[in-house]
Amino acid sequence: MTQTTDTKNIASREVDFVRLLDDNKARIMRLCRAYTVSREDREDLFQEIAVHLWKALPNYRAEAQISTWLYRIALNVALRFSYQTKRRKPNAERIPWIEETTPHPHDDATRERTEQLHRCIAALPEIDRSVMVLYLEECSYKEISEITGLTETNIGAKISRIKDKLLGCMRKSEGGEA
Amino acid sequence: MQDDDSSEKKQIRSLQEMWQQSITNDAVTFNEREVMANIQREIRLLSHHLPPRSWSVIAFFIFLLARAIALAVKGFEIGDASKILWGYTGIIFWSIFAARHIFVRAITYKFDMSSYSDFLTGWLVRVKQEIFYQITISPYLIAMLIFSTVISLWFDARLWLVASYVLLLSIVIVLEIKARDFAKNELEPLRNKLESALQQLNESQSDHTP
Numbered sequence: 001m002t003q004t005t006d007t008k009n010i011a012s013r014e015v016d017f018v019r020l021l022d023d024n025k026a027r028i029m030r031l032c033r034a035y036t037v038s039r040e041d042r043e044d045l046f047q048e049i050a051v052h053l054w055k056a057l058p059n060y061r062a063e064a065q066i067s068t069w070l071y072r073i074a075l076n077v078a079l080r081f082s083y084q085t086k087r088r089k090p091n092a093e094r095i096p097w098i099e100e101t102t103p104h105p106h107d108d109a110t111r112e113r114t115e116q117l118h119r120c121i122a123a124l125p126e127i128d129r130s131v132m133v134l135y136l137e138e139c140s141y142k143e144i145s146e147i148t149g150l151t152e153t154n155i156g157a158k159i160s161r162i163k164d165k166l167l168g169c170m171r172k173s174e175g176g177e178a
Numbered sequence: 179m180q181d182d183d184s185s186e187k188k189q190i191r192s193l194q195e196m197w198q199q200s201i202t203n204d205a206v207t208f209n210e211r212e213v214m215a216n217i218q219r220e221i222r223l224l225s226h227h228l229p230p231r232s233w234s235v236i237a238f239f240i241f242l243l244a245r246a247i248a249l250a251v252k253g254f255e256i257g258d259a260s261k262i263l264w265g266y267t268g269i270i271f272w273s274i275f276a277a278r279h280i281f282v283r284a285i286t287y288k289f290d291m292s293s294y295s296d297f298l299t300g301w302l303v304r305v306k307q308e309i310f311y312q313i314t315i316s317p318y319l320i321a322m323l324i325f326s327t328v329i330s331l332w333f334d335a336r337l338w339l340v341a342s343y344v345l346l347l348s349i350v351i352v353l354e355i356k357a358r359d360f361a362k363n364e365l366e367p368l369r370n371k372l373e374s375a376l377q378q379l380n381e382s383q384s385d386h387t388p
Contacts, residue, residue, distance in 0.1 A: 014214055018214070021208070022203075022208075023203075025203055025206040025208065026201050026202050026203040026205065026206055029201045029205075029206050030197065030198075030200060030201045033200070033201065047216065076297045080297075080301065083368060110196075113196060114196050114199070114200045117193060117196055117197060117200070118200065126371075127375065135194075136193065136194050136197040136198070137197070137198070138194060138198075149295060163186070163190060166193070167186070167189055167190075167193075170189075170193070
């Protein structure tokens, strides 16, 4: 009887987890992109985030928004991963279960601007990068505060400074290309 | 002024759209079965408090500790000071090694990735431990190793013995220098960053407290 209930619980957890991952795969992948350079590292980080999400899923309480909870875990794993990357060997046992196709239906100029945006974000210090990524994902100050642990006032000041930096970086590269 | 603000808002809005369009859900595909199989495999490894690697480390530790004790006992029996010394060196070395291994594993499993504060604290403890080991403990271990080697060679200075001890010691010293450089150049700045992030977090939490 208990075994049947356990099996049902695991099955239902699997369904929830796959749905969660499917709904948020692009968000997670964009975040992975901000913290990694190579495609292999991106896929390794995605895999690590997925493992931590699965581990944390039974402790998720509905009073927090699922996106806030998800970003918090993903960012913490990404931050740790980005420090470990220097010391880490590529994961030899990596299974290519996730595939990212280059989706841009856009023209070359838009593609180049998008690449530039990613480069400008990657150049930011880790904490600024976390805040900016969440801002670009359209999280509210309250959500960013819940995810990063910083105060809303602090986030407001940070975002205003990082926005200037980011726009400056984008302008500089456009100026450089012109 | 208002025009500037509105232009900046437009630019930021355009960046947000560009960011969200850069990778869309359609562009990421995965196989559910493979996802679950892979996750289960990783979880199995994570959920073992002592994974296969730890068992092999413990087995190796027990073997070397037994050898060290046997050497020390034999040293006492035949009155060979160098053997007693090597025995003690071995016991201290492998005890520190085992304590460190157990500590690292314990910290790894204390991590709670959904709590930012716990995450920073756990990581900081781990980094501080690594710095303490590399900068404070290791030089004493190396000094002890050199002392034991010199005493040992004092009693028995056959050429092949001198050559092999010198070769082994050189490898250990080179690795130790590399590890110290890493601790100074990479781990100390990381510790400072983590401390500052934790302090910022504590300050922001105390701001919230009425």
